[in-house]
Amino acid sequence: MIDSTLCWFSVLACLVLNLTVPARAGHYDVTYDVTGRKAHTTGSHSSCPADNPYTWVTNGAASGGGTTGVCSGGVVVGVGTVKCSGKIKAIFTWVGDNSDDHPPTHAIIKETTTAHWDGETGSCDDDRHHDPIGGTYGQTSTGVTWSVHKGGQTFNIECEPKAEANWDGSGSSGQIGGNASVIYEAKAYWANMTFEGTTVVNTNQDWILIGQKLTATVSVDAQVGSITYSWVRPGLGLPFSDYVATLPLGKRTDWVDSSLASNSWYFAKGTSEDAKCNVTLTSIGVTLLVTRRIDVKEPLLTETNIGPLVTVVGDMKLLSNTSGQWLEDMTSPTDFALYLTPLPGSLSYTGMLWVTKVSPPANFPGADDSQWYFYQLLTTKIKIKKDDDSLLHNYRWATPDKGLDLVPGSTNPW
Secondary structure, three states, X not given: OOEEEEEOOEEEEEEOOOOEOOOOOXXXXXXXXXXXXXXXXXXXXXXXXXXXXXXXXXXXXXEEEEEOOEEEOOEEEOOEEEEEEOOEEEEEEEEOOOOOOOOOOEEEEEEEEEEEEEOOEEEEEOOOOOOOEEEOXXXXXXXXXXXXXXXXXXXXXXXXXXXXXXXXXXXXXXXXXXXXXXXXXXXXXXXXXXXXXXXXXXXXXXXXXXXXXXXXXXXXXXXXXXXXXXXXXXXXXXXXXEXXXXXXXXXXXXXXXXXXXXXXXXXXXXXEEEEEEEEEEOOXXXXXEXXXXXXXXXXXXXXXXXXXXXXXXXXXXXXXXXXXXXXXXXXXXXXEEEEEOXXXXXXXXXXXXXXXXXXXXXXXXXXXXXXEEEEEOOOOEEEEEOOXXXXXXXXXXXXXXXXXXXXXXXXXXX
């Protein structure tokens, strides 16, 4: 008489139709706030002091400048000083190309700054640490600066380029006056992640079922040369890269990192977390973490007839294959099977039997046409002994050539 208890740990894997969302892009518009900013002129001429307000162009630049005197007939009259100073605010606003576009969590910022003076004496500083270059009677501080800034629907960046020129009328510079000017141009580029395989809910929520393949792709708007990618393993949801659910084998392949712009994986457990990828723009030395929220849902599972799926007790029969037939063999068996008592009015059953109903959550069109499987997460070793307590045989359930509790030689699961 042989009794055996098997402990099973199963999860449900679901495959649904690939549901592809529209490609998402968009851009940032930039405007400038130069309220109160001006080139201020002082000097001996009767028109002094004088102010020349800064100006700006949408998606262009903000600028300001002036001379040390007042120009009359091409001649600057009067000695004095012109000074440009004050913060320029760049205001970025996200504009989506599609109604379900998401603004990026981080933006790649390119700032082009210039501060210039010419005259007898002067100074300039573009506020981005570019040293002035030029001669005795004029210099320019200019350059391009790249950085990463927190994105979102709108955000601001400030810059305060400064320039000052002085002209004393001596003519030692060979000029007829002095000039000072500043230019500030800012652009924001996106680095976004898009999903394939998800169901979009309420225009901005990405849902997916466990066992449904997720493909995430990172796109970068800026044309800045070479890019490297490093995907971050999801911390929850038991991610895995692939699986096999067949009669001879039930197996998951662990999550795999990717150095490409795209990566694909599945979830075995419900979760709500960010998919993440570190993106490095190698030519400009900028690294940013690109993320996107994914909500992983679990189907609704109803268990009937046998109760909980965790533990099943039945009669174990030892078998051997003789001339192509599986027969009971208590002496030198090569296999075994777990038999359950047939349900009333039913045929004989072999293996662990339960009846389940799987229902997808709401908001998943097409999910009723999905496939689903049980697969084992734990391999259980079983030792079977004779009545005299001597070891008869060692068995390891679900070795690669055994599968999911099948009748030996069967072509159908329980």
